[in-house]
Amino acid sequence: MKLTYFFPLVLFLLMYGFGFSATPSISKANLPNWIRQSSNQPKALDLADISDGYYYERIEYQVNLAEQTRFYRDVKVLTEHAGAEHAGQVTIVFDPQYQQLIMHELFVVRGGKHLDRLDLGKFEMIASESELSRSIYNGTYAAYFLLEDLRKDDKIVLSYSLRGFNPVFDNRFADTYFLQGYEPFGLLHVNYVVPKTRSLKFKTFKGAPTAEQQDLGHAVSYYWDIAGTDHVETEANMPIWYPTRQRIECSEFSKWSDVAKWAGNVNPIPPLVAGGKLYQFSERLWQESKHDSVVYAQKVTDFVQNDIRYMGVEVGEYSHRANNPEKVFAQRYGDCKDKSVLLATMLRHKGIDATLILANTYEEYGLDQYLPSPFAFNHMVVRLSIDGRRQYIDPTIMNQGGSFSERYFPFYGKVLEVKAGGVLQDTEKVLSGTTRVEEKFKLRRDGGAQLDVVTIYSGSNADDIRTYFKQTAKNTIDKSYLEYYQGFYKGLVRQTPLTYQDDPVRNIFRVEEHYNMHSFSEIEVGTNRRSISVYATNLSSYLPTISDGRLTPIALRYPLSLEHDIYIINPDGIPVSPMKENEFMDRESYYYGKNIVTINDTLKIAFRLGFHDTYVKAEEVAAYQSDFADKERFFSSAVYLDDDGLVSGSTTAHETNGWSVFGFVVLLGLFTWLVVTYYHPRRASTLIPVYDEMRYDRIGGWLVLLLIALCATAIRVFYEGMLRLFFTQQMWDTLDYNVGVHPWLYAGIFMTMFVGNTVIFFLSVYAAYLLVKRRDIFPQTLFFLLMFQLAVVLADVVLTYTIFREQQAEADDYSEIVRAISFALIWSLYLFHSTRVKGTFLVQSDQVAQAEALVAPALPSIPVSVFESTDNTSHGGGSEHDVQRDN
Incomplete structure (x- = not known):
């Protein structure tokens, strides 16, 4: 009711204040003598391109700069009876402050006869004010006339002039006109009559033809006389600035200054x-x-x-x-x-x-x-x-x-x-605002859930939402927020009224909502498994839907930066089975992502969407279509529940997978048999050269630290890799519930990591044993362990980023890579350059020693006197070997 009384009052006061108490009038006159006659005949059109039951057989637009007059003429042909509804309404908008409306013709052609319908007394003057929705009063009027007795195949001919240009432009002229429409025209005639004393520049766009010229003596006629124009196909969600139709521009302003x-x-x-x-x-x-x-x-x-x-x-x-x-x-x-x-x-x-x-x-x-x-x-x-x-x-x-x-x-x-x-x-594209939504679904054992929502607006987004809250009734806002969630979750009721906090200093606006759901889960059709579905449709709603084969750019609602995190929380702190999905894509115009991780008793599903620009380029449309072919699926997620109504895998959080333990033991036995049978009795390779004679008969120096490092590696791999991961039932449950990766590929990666960790554990223990025994094959065995461990760590990181499309490494990933590279580099250099290594690991296997003893020639006996002589000359100082051994 307030708006009903307000706008008429405002219009009355404005009209009175600007001297519009009298209704503008119109006049009648013959066709101007300066207009140009077209030399073409209208082209027959394909009626399949016509809508609304009529088409334009002729459109004329002519301007005389000296007379400050625009002349309009159009001929509409009714192809259907329904065309009378649209074509039979004459509406001419003008500004009476500086324009005069002069009518020339209004008649119907039926069966070759001209039926005159021009009756000025039947025109109604209506304040049009088409911009009132934008709080703009422009003082325009519309001369309105409703034609009677129209029939199929009638032609409606209308011509009129608007005399007077807006004086604010200081008698300088500029104009724009489109030579194409979204439906074809039979004939288009555009003409500008420009005095030779004035300079009017023209420019064409989108392949429009240049103007033809005719010298009129005192003036020059620049005209386009086109028989038949092509219609232009348009597509939804195109940028407003993107040109699709041929147009012309003219201006007496020579430069921007x-x-x-x-x-x-x-x-x-x-x-x-x-x-x-x-x-x-x-x-x-x-x-x-x-x-x-x-x-x-x-x-x-x-x-x-x-x-x-x-x-x-x-x-x-x-x-x-x-x-x-x-x-x-x-x-x-x-x-x-x-x-x-x-x-x-x-x-x-x-x-x-x-x-x-x-x-x-x-x-x-x-x-x-x-x-x-x-x-x-x-x-x-x-x-x-x-x-x-x-x-x-x-x-x-x-x-x-x-x-x-x-x-x-x-x-x-x-x-x-x-x-x-x-x-x-x-001007710069500045992304100054972010909207972050946090939805926490706290599951209950009765099948229901509590939903707590926190939405945090910052920057320009806070500006917008602050204005919305100031201009909208609190109950209306509360209802709209409630209805939004009720559209996705049945049985959802408000727990407490919506609250908000505004921090204009930091420009942060925070909204909190609390709801109850008596029943959250549903039975999935086809599998009969209980599941819950969560949605981030506030993100997908910002992505325009496009048709296949699109060739034009896509408009985006820039600026945009949205974060939507969903937390599904088990009751009583019961852990959630590990799940993993990660997808992130950063294009030139936009980015999006989805990440699923588990944190103790919580399954976190994080969505991201943002725009770098105001539009998607035409050459990137195919990628956009591929990225968001199923955007509703991408920005939602289904999670399975166990029979107890908790997130799947929660009942197996503390269970041990017996088959993984059995497989671990079997692999250790297999590795032990292979090593004892084929590797342990072998002679050392020449990969790492050692001395001919042993100089150290015990483990010392940095070798003690190396022994500790090998034992620590074995313990860490066994505890973190086997006990906490591969031996747990919930880890093997991820083979059933992992999404985003082909099951066979994921299973292959899973088993490869299981075997790889087992090999590292076995080699760490075996290398420690060889170190203690000072075996000659220790250096090469350790070097192989170092390279294998580095390869496993790098493969794990690379496969994770490639298969799961993760774009940013976590701190633990960096730590593991740095540790593996540092461990391999330091100890590899030590193996190749340490005299301690080269003089310690010379103990051969019993089989090799016995074989060399059988083939070695008998050494001649050395007289005792030789030793006595040696001892005397050395003054009782001891042999070089003894000195080295003590060191």
Whole structure:
């Protein structure tokens, strides 16, 4: 009811204030004598391309710059009776502030006869105000006429002129016209009559033909006379700026600096009136800011953004001219240019450099390809500079929080400085906001669950949600949040009312919800297994659905950074069986990911989605389609439950898998038999050279540390790899519940890691035994163990990232890699370079020693006197061998 009474009142007051108490009138006249006649005949169209029961046989648009007149003519042909409903309504929109509507023709052609229907008395003048939904009053009217007695195959001929150009452009002209539509035309005739004293530049886009010219003596006619135009197919979710239709542009502004100069003349930044109310208010803010320019700029911005409500009166010249700042301050409302000029005026009052900026909220890309023209822009903002630091401010954004220097400014592509010599500038794509959703499903043994939801908005997302909460009734918000979850989970009821906390200083907005679900699980069709399904559809809703074979870019709702974490928690701290799924993809325009891990009694399912740009390029559409071919499946997850109603595997958390223990023992026995039979009796290889004679008859030096390291490796592998993982039943349960990887591939990797850990354990124990016995095959055995252990660790990491598509290694992964590489490098270098190793490990196997004893020749006996002589010459000092042995 409030809106019902409010808008008519506003319209009445505005119309009265601007002198529109009288209804605009229309007149009638013959066809202008300056219009050009087409030399072509309309082309027959394929009716299969026609909708709404009618088509345009002819469309004419002609402009006379000297007469400031636009001439329109169209001929519509009814192909079906239903066409009368759409084609029979004549609506002509114009601005009576500077335009006169002159009717020329309105008749129906039926059976070769012209039936005149032009009766000015039957036209109704209606305030159209098509932009009221945007709080913009533009003062336009619509001349409305409803044709009677229309039949199939009738032709409706309408022609009229709009005389008068908006004076705000200082008698300079600019225009845009599309040469194609989304349905074909039988004939299109466009004509610009330009006096030779004026220079109007033309530019064509999307392969449009260039203009033909005709010298009229005092003027030149630039025209397009096209018999039959092709229709253009359109696709949903295309960027607004992406060109699909041929168009022409013309402008008397030769360069962008001309547009900047014009805009500066139309919207000067005036000094404040000394002693006026705005002057006094600005002085008060300056005192409150303690003469700090940054603090003052923030206070002024807050005032203009939040206390000057957005509402524009864009009548006549005020479509591009701002109201005086004193007036805007007094009335407490204004559109983008009103608010921008007010902001810049207040900033300049205290010596802060402030520049008006023209922007286009739709043309994120390609605006620099336009002809310079005021119509290239539809928005105005401010750029300020304090101590050499520039910052853009959009005064139409409300309730911005956080540090002033980090306030969000939308990506508007190219913008134009409103100053002498102003040029196009680039704005940056800034991702300043994140939305994080945490849903915790706390399972109960009765089959129900408690759902606690925390949603944290930061940056620009906090700005948006803050405005939503301030402008929307609390009960409405509470109901919408409840209905959202009830759409996914049956039997969900609110436990406590929704609560929120706003921290504008840090710019964080936190919303909490609490619900109860009496029954959470359901029986899966086909398997008859009990399961629960969780969803992150708030992510998938941001991804446009596209058709196969699409060739055009896809618009994205930039900026976007969403995190959605779902926790399914078992009661009583009962552990969850290990599960693993990880997928992450980072494309040029977007990224997404899904990760499933278990943390004690909790199954965590994390989703990520974000956009790097405002659109997906045409050449990346195929990848987008492949990535999100089944987005609803990707952004949801089904989890199986055990008979006890808990997350699958929870009942086996403390059970031992007997077959894994048996397999471990069997493998150890097999390895022992193979080593004892084929390897242990062998002679050492020449891989690591040793001395000919033994110099050390006991283990010492760094070998003691190596022995400890081997024992520690065996203990760690047995405890962490076997006891805590492979010997547990819940680890083997992952073969049934792992998702995202082919079962056979996952099982192969699983068994390979099991055998690899068993080999490392066996070799560590065996190498420790060889070290103690000082066997000659120890160095080569240890070297093989080091290389095998390094290969197993690297294979585990590589396979994990490749198979499960993990993109970021965890701290434990880095630690394991560094430990394996360091262990292998240090001890390998020690094996090859240590004299202790080369002089210690010379003990051969009994079989090798016996074989060499049988083939060795008998040594001659040495007289005792020789030893006595040796002892005497050495003065009782002992042999070199004895000295080395003691060392």
